[in-house]
Amino acid sequence: MQSYQITLSLESAFATALKGDTLFGQLCWAIRNRYGEQRLNACLNGYNQNQPFAVVSDALPKGYLPLPKLPSSFYQAQVSSDRKALKKRHWLPLTALTEPVADWQLLAKDPKAILAGSATHFSEKHPQPHNTINRQTNTTGENGFAPYSVEQEWFAPHIKWTIYLLLDTAKLSFADCRQCLQDIGEFGYGKDASIGMGKFSIDNAVEQALPTQTLANACLTLAPCAPQGLGFDAANSYYQLFTRFGRHGDMAVHQQGKPFKNPILLAQTAAVFTTAPSTSGFIGQGLGGHGELSKTISTTVHQGYAPVIGIRFGGSDTLSRFESF
Numbered sequence: 001m002q003s004y005q006i007t008l009s010l011e012s013a014f015a016t017a018l019k020g021d022t023l024f025g026q027l028c029w030a031i032r033n034r035y036g037e038q039r040l041n042a043c044l045n046g047y048n049q050n051q052p053f054a055v056v057s058d059a060l061p062k063g064y065l066p067l068p069k070l071p072s073s074f075y076q077a078q079v080s081s082d083r084k085a086l087k088k089r090h091w092l093p094l095t096a097l098t099e100p101v102a103d104w105q106l107l108a109k110d111p112k113a114i115l116a117g118s119a120t121h122f123s124e125k126h127p128q129p130h131n132t133i134n135r136q137t138n139t140t141g142e143n144g145f146a147p148y149s150v151e152q153e154w155f156a157p158h159i160k161w162t163i164y165l166l167l168d169t170a171k172l173s174f175a176d177c178r179q180c181l182q183d184i185g186e187f188g189y190g191k192d193a194s195i196g197m198g199k200f201s202i203d204n205a206v207e208q209a210l211p212t213q214t215l216a217n218a219c220l221t222l223a224p225c226a227p228q229g230l231g232f233d234a235a236n237s238y239y240q241l242f243t244r245f246g247r248h249g250d251m252a253v254h255q256q257g258k259p260f261k262n263p264i265l266l267a268q269t270a271a272v273f274t275t276a277p278s279t280s281g282f283i284g285q286g287l288g289g290h291g292e293l294s295k296t297i298s299t300t301v302h303q304g305y306a307p308v309i310g311i312r313f314g315g316s317d318t319l320s321r322f323e324s325f
Helices: 020-035 037-044 083-087 094-098 101-107 174-187 250-254 316-324
Strands: 002-010 054-056 064-066 091-093 123-131 147-155 161-167 200-207 218-221 241-244 264-267 282-284 305-311
Touching: 002 174, 020 037, 020 054, 020 174, 020 250, 054 305, 064 094, 091 094, 091 101, 094 101, 161 174, 161 305, 174 200, 218 282
Parallel strands: none
Antiparallel strands: 002 161, 002 200, 054 161, 064 091, 123 147, 218 305, 241 264, 282 305
């Protein structure tokens, strides 16, 4: 698979986080809408047999990686360090890859520390009021006023974002993939795209290998993934679990009145798995198919793969911290 780095500019608020698995789902719809269902099916051939046509990362601030989700006792903290302040440091500069993992928390940045321009906040969240409308009568209907709100997140306009993309160009050329990503950005990504949310533009896209540490023996994930049953070293792997309550997008929202998918359990972005990085550049597995995720579209799949950064995870000092945790 070829590795690409795509730089984005966000052009509106977002009601759905730019997560790799959700972005992959929208990419599938964009392929179907532009090139047809047959082309999409060809791309998805072998998806659940460790042959994904694309693996998409979360959108990350340009020049930064997510700080690994490791126990605090693993990191080398200074005696005078403010632990509450340290826990706010989520973004690791790419330049820190030359340093030992144990030093990364001290090198990581608070979101406010990576602001550019005149912005004062990395992001701001505001509730957007809505009301249920009967589109046939153009009123709230017999049940009357039915308000609800959707939280929108506005990011500092000067921050650029990077997506890491692994692509099987034998199934989908990069030019076609870029066009589909551009379609998503122009129409809007995620919830409330039809009223202006989730718009972005592509500033730049280059073929470039994923960054890695020398002598890497572990993987840092850049998107949610499904590590279940893959034989990772459970004693020396660290991750946060979350349940993805997915729903269909695009036209599938209106099919049979059942837009919701079955929930799935995933490991959150920035997980660390102690295994030698593979040449494929990703770990995880494809989920779904055969009606496992959706009763509306039985062939529905979900990205349980994640691009990974190779990191050097070990040493006598590290092992002593594991034993004391």
